[in-house]
Amino acid sequence: xxxxxxxxxxxxDFIRLTPDSQSHRGAVWCKIPVRMRHWEVQMHFRVxxxxxxxxxxxxxxxxxxxxxxxxxxxxxxxxDKFRGLGVLLDTYSNHNxxxxxxxxxxxxxxxxxxxxxxxxxDGTHSQLDGCTARFRNRDHDTLLSIRYVNNALxxxxxxxxxxxxxxxxxxxxxxxxxHFVFGVSAMTGDLSDNHDLLSVKVYEIEPKEPLxxxxxxxxxxxxxxxxxxxxxxxxxxSQADSGWSFLRIFLLxxxxxxxxxxxxxxxxxxxxxxQRKKKRFY
Ligand SMILES: [Ca+2]
Numbered sequence: 001x002x003x004x005x006x007x008x009x010x011x012x013d014f015i016r017l018t019p020d021s022q023s024h025r026g027a028v029w030c031k032i033p034v035r036m037r038h039w040e041v042q043m044h045f046r047v048x049x050x051x052x053x054x055x056x057x058x059x060x061x062x063x064x065x066x067x068x069x070x071x072x073x074x075x076x077x078x079x080d081k082f083r084g085l086g087v088l089l090d091t092y093s094n095h096n097x098x099x100x101x102x103x104x105x106x107x108x109x110x111x112x113x114x115x116x117x118x119x120x121x122d123g124t125h126s127q128l129d130g131c132t133a134r135f136r137n138r139d140h141d142t143l144l145s146i147r148y149v150n151n152a153l154x155x156x157x158x159x160x161x162x163x164x165x166x167x168x169x170x171x172x173x174x175x176x177x178x179h180f181v182f183g184v185s186a187m188t189g190d191l192s193d194n195h196d197l198l199s200v201k202v203y204e205i206e207p208k209e210p211l212x213x214x215x216x217x218x219x220x221x222x223x224x225x226x227x228x229x230x231x232x233x234x235x236x237x238s239q240a241d242s243g244w245s246f247l248r249i250f251l252l253x254x255x256x257x258x259x260x261x262x263x264x265x266x267x268x269x270x271x272x273x274x275q276r277k278k279k280r281f282y
Pocket of ligand 1 (some may be wrong): 119
């Protein structure tokens, strides 16, 4: 029922999505669409590496539309502008702005296919909510729970070896259709880590008080959407970036000017030679 791709290696008792080396993307995904309206996924994973403070990029859980979303891309191994839900376990802090938080950081993103994930800002513009969770290089089991019940998304961790689910965040009003697929992917870039998956357990949840669903609604056709917990803020390039952009524009203009002058000079030389040739003929 499961398929895999990229750098994924299947071992006897776990799946290695990426090895602890640069520029790898790996993924596993379930080929069977999820028919359940309310579910919980418990993911037993392990992120570990030899380096002390330089490691990345992270591992992610997905519930996505397999028709338009592909497991080979820059968002922790998923292509950008996916359709569905991503729960992103980001180990490396690319973002050093006023909205920086400690890493590893777990966040959720819901996308209808139109949003781009901003890797350089750790997705802080598009996340619904998030929490810091120190799951890396632990000697005991590390688990993640993703619950989607009554249109609410609840993400919890069990990473302190206490066998207790610690809530990470809860987001209400998350609209997701049925018949998407579950998947897990991971990515390394300049920095790396082993990203291992030990098990994925899927449970159907019977809500005590289910939502009053409209009769006749086709849950396959619901458009993925969610209310963001993050206050909207403009996307501003950092000073270093704008400085580089200015330098690039300046160089581009300079090269264009040099190119134009060279063309003019060559044109003039050619024109003068042609004139001389004509003079010789007559
Ligand atoms: Ca990051």
